Amino acid sequence: MDTYELRPIGWVESPLRERESAPCQGDEGAPPAWLVLDAAMAPGLRDLAVGDEVILLTWLHRARRDELSTHPRGDVRRPQSGVFSTRSPDRPNPIGLHIVQITEIDGTRIRVRHLEALDQTPIVDIKPLLEARSER
Amino acid sequence: MDTYELRPIGWVESPLRERESAPCQGDEGAPPAWLVLDAAMAPGLRDLAVGDEVILLTWLHRARRDELSTHPRGDVRRPQSGVFSTRSPDRPNPIGLHIVQITEIDGTRIRVRHLEALDQTPIVDIKPLLEARSER
Numbered sequence: 044m045d046t047y048e049l050r051p052i053g054w055v056e057s058p059l060r061e062r063e064s065a066p067c068q069g070d071e072g073a074p075p076a077w078l079v080l081d082a083a084m085a086p087g088l089r090d091l092a093v094g095d096e097v098i099l100l101t102w103l104h105r106a107r108r109d110e111l112s113t114h115p116r117g118d119v120r121r122p123q124s125g126v127f128s129t130r131s132p133d134r135p136n137p138i139g140l141h142i143v144q145i146t147e148i149d150g151t152r153i154r155v156r157h158l159e160a161l162d163q164t165p166i167v168d169i170k171p172l173l174e175a176r177s178e179r
Numbered sequence: 180m181d182t183y184e185l186r187p188i189g190w191v192e193s194p195l196r197e198r199e200s201a202p203c204q205g206d207e208g209a210p211p212a213w214l215v216l217d218a219a220m221a222p223g224l225r226d227l228a229v230g231d232e233v234i235l236l237t238w239l240h241r242a243r244r245d246e247l248s249t250h251p252r253g254d255v256r257r258p259q260s261g262v263f264s265t266r267s268p269d270r271p272n273p274i275g276l277h278i279v280q281i282t283e284i285d286g287t288r289i290r291v292r293h294l295e296a297l298d299q300t301p302i303v304d305i306k307p308l309l310e311a312r313s314e315r
Contacts, residue, residue: 045187045240045301046184046185046186046187047184047185047187047238047240047301048182048183048184048185049182049183049184049185049272050182050271050272051181051182051183052271052272068309084247084263084271086247086248086261087247087248087261087262087263087270087271088261088263089261090260090261090263090264091261091263091264097263098276100272100274100276102183104181104183111220111222111223112222112223124226125222125223125224125225125226125227126223127220127223127224127226127227127233127304127305127306128226128227128307129307130306130307130309134223134304135186135188135220135223135304136185136186136188136236136303136304138236138274138303138304140234140236140276140306165181165183167272167274168263168270168271168272168274169263170263170266170276171264171265171266173204173266
């Protein structure tokens with residue numbers, strides 16, 4: 044099957060530096076972070092606003108791509124699950140999916156609340172949360 | 180910035196063949212479809228069950244990657260928006276995000292209800308929907 048090239052549009056600036064210190068989910072005590080977007084992306088970002096909740100897609104660049112089973116939440120006391128039933132970062136295509144709220148916008152730097160992604164994680168997309176029927 | 184290689188784990192089998200005939204969102208009359216996963220992915224799929232609602236990530240292989248502004252829902256009467264405020268398939272990394280319900284499982288073929296992705300769209304990931312605090 045063909046492969047496809049992901050080209051990051053920016054990266055995460057966060058105090059989180061190690062997987063061991065990162066919470067499993069953003070609502071489990073993750074710190075605020077900056078999304079530092081490439082300046083060339085400015086026209087695509089212009090309608091984002093403080094207060095918006097968005098879906099952030101990242102590339103979890105420190106993940107293992109050869110895992111198909113994992114202990115949920117990294118807890119070895121729990122039985123292994125197939126990775127497609129978990130949110131483990133270790134999976135064939137380690138795309139991270141995060142719901143974040145925008146708290147500040149400074150040019151193409153976007154501040155968000157509660158992001159569990161590590162510092163320097165590449166950003167691949169930002170999408171609006173759809174409330175019922177909305178934009179495409 | 181580095182680039183990353185997406186390796187599809189399967190593809191969509193759907194009666195939808197043309198972008199013009201595809202609804203914008205799954206809940207706008209999209210037909211059922213099969214997710215045909217690579218046989219090597221079986222261990223990762225083993226805990227998925229009929230009735231589960233999952234997040235399906237696809238690579239929208241017919242999209243344009245050079246668009247940063249678009250008319251929402253392709254409606255030229257509406258003013259253009261930055262693509263990161265829309266769900267347009269045309270975007271720098273055209274990853275499709277679909278919430279689908281599993282209605283049948285036959286080995287590594289998974290039947291889902293209401294999928295707006297076109298036939299032969301590559302599949303890149305499947306994740307559980309998180310209800311409040313759940314698995315990682």
